[in-house]
Amino acid sequence: MLKEVLMKILFLDQSSKLGGAELSLSDVAKPYRNDCLVGIFADGPFREFLEKAQIPVQVLTNQPIQISRDSHFIQSISRLGSLIPLIARVTKIARDYDIIYANTQKALVVGALASFLSRRPLVYHLRDILSTDHFSRTNCWIAVTLANRFASLVIANSKATQSAFIEAGGRPEITTVVYNGFDPENYQSQPSSLSHLKQQLGIHNQYVVGHFSRLSPWKGQHILIEALTHCPEDVTTILVGDPLFGEEEYAEQLHQQVADLGLENRVQFLGFRSDIPSLMACCDLIAHTSISPEPFGRVIIEAMFCNRPVVAAAAGGVVELVESGRTGWLVKPGDVKELADVITLCRRNPKLAIETASQAQQHLQMSGRFHLSKTNQQIAHLLRQLMKETPYTLDPSSERS
Numbered sequence: 500m501l502k503e504v505l506m507k508i509l510f511l512d513q514s515s516k517l518g519g520a521e522l523s524l525s526d527v528a529k530p531y532r533n534d535c536l537v538g539i540f541a542d543g544p545f546r547e548f549l550e551k552a553q554i555p556v557q558v559l560t561n562q563p564i565q566i567s568r569d570s571h572f573i574q575s576i577s578r579l580g581s582l583i584p585l586i587a588r589v590t591k592i593a594r595d596y597d598i599i600y601a602n603t604q605k606a607l608v609v610g611a612l613a614s615f616l617s618r619r620p621l622v623y624h625l626r627d628i629l630s631t632d633h634f635s636r637t638n639c640w641i642a643v644t645l646a647n648r649f650a651s652l653v654i655a656n657s658k659a660t661q662s663a664f665i666e667a668g669g670r671p672e673i674t675t676v677v678y679n680g681f682d683p684e685n686y687q688s689q690p691s692s693l694s695h696l697k698q699q700l701g702i703h704n705q706y707v708v709g710h711f712s713r714l715s716p717w718k719g720q721h722i723l724i725e726a727l728t729h730c731p732e733d734v735t736t737i738l739v740g741d742p743l744f745g746e747e748e749y750a751e752q753l754h755q756q757v758a759d760l761g762l763e764n765r766v767q768f769l770g771f772r773s774d775i776p777s778l779m780a781c782c783d784l785i786a787h788t789s790i791s792p793e794p795f796g797r798v799i800i801e802a803m804f805c806n807r808p809v810v811a812a813a814a815g816g817v818v819e820l821v822e823s824g825r826t827g828w829l830v831k832p833g834d835v836k837e838l839a840d841v842i843t844l845c846r847r848n849p850k851l852a853i854e855t856a857s858q859a860q861q862h863l864q865m866s867g868r869f870h871l872s873k874t875n876q877q878i879a880h881l882l883r884q885l886m887k888e889t890p891y892t893l894d895p896s897s898e899r900s
């Protein structure tokens with residue numbers, strides 16, 4: 500079905516790193532790989548990842564973009580000027596494409612102006628909660644204003660991201676929710692390779708709680724470390740992920756916290772890994788501990804596809820993913836004791852934890868929720884609609900060069 504879609508899409512993403520937004524974008528771009536380009540604003544592992552997946556990619560600038568999550572109004576506006584060469588480049592490239600598809604906030608800024616100048620429709624895939632929990636007021640305002648003015652379609656990755664957008668002044672009529680999709684095949688692992696991996700990690704005789712996320716204060720790895728002190732002694736944890744966006748100081752604090760609490764034998768930092776399904780399969784429980792609302796929470800659905808029980812912090816999109824007590828457990832964000840209680844419950848009652856994981860996996864299998872094929876069909880449908888409604892891009896006399 501997707502093969503029928505003849506659309507040339509220029510995807511834009513600001514990151515050089517492999518965060519959740521970038522992994523999700525590569526899944527969205529794959530069906531269009533014969534006729535799309537992913538333009539990124541810095542070189543790094545994301546380019547390599549796309550090349551490996553045979554998705555065309557181009558690094559569009561080597562100038563770092565200086566607008567940060569907490570920039571104030573004057574800073575943001577004055578720094579917009581530095582984007583002019585990039586906007587000019589994207590505008591030129593966009594004339595060879597039917598749609599500009601911005602996957603991140605800085606990509607929205609560049610894509611919005613390029614969309615106006617190239618007369619190509621703009622899609623914004625909203626993967627952030629646009630609230631002051633995560634961004635400065637200025638950045639929220641810029642994102643909402645540009646989306647309202649230039650985007651024909653805002654695809655929100657959860658009801659939580661959609662609601663925050665609307666609450667911040669976003670136009671409801673241009674938004675729609677499409678959940679991230681996953682290919683269940685990618686989450687099968689071989690029991691023989693698992694025992695080898697467990698041996699390698701030295702976790703074969705322990706009860707392992709896995710945490711999979713970049714190291715960042717709002718992802719709350721410190722909550723899990725503290726919770727361990729309230730759990731049975733044989734509960735250990737693996738922390739999988741690196742500080743991706745300048746959060747090295749937090750990583751150091753975590754190491755210090757582990758030392759201060761005398762937990763060196765119970766906490767392992769594995770850094771960034773590409774073998775997430777195998778690592779998840781080595782765990783007895785997966786913990787998600789964000790202390791600010793999570794826009795979606797890919798790791799939660801990945802754990803479910805891996806048939807592993809999940810305990811997650813109940814805020815943002817997460818509450819749309821987990822039905823507490825049936826397909827996992829939800830706890831209050833930042834509540835160490837509540838998290839420790841769920842871990843202890845699962846440790847003492849492994850049968851209950853295994854049953855809960857199976858229930859979650861079966862639910863995903865039977866409902867088709869979060870399946871990549873479904874997500875990609877929804878997106879293809881929306882893009883086809885958009886193409887119908889914006890005839891100038893289909894007009895052979897348009898400026899496509």
Ligand code: UDP
Pocket residue numbers: 517518519520522711712713739740741770771772773775795796797798799801
């Ligand atoms: N991930 C990974 N390697 C790591 C840590 C995390 O590939 O070492 C992946 C993880 O499996 C998930 C994504 O990074 O697919 C993180 O997405 P999530 O929505 O949980 O958080 P985000 O990065 O978008 O805030």
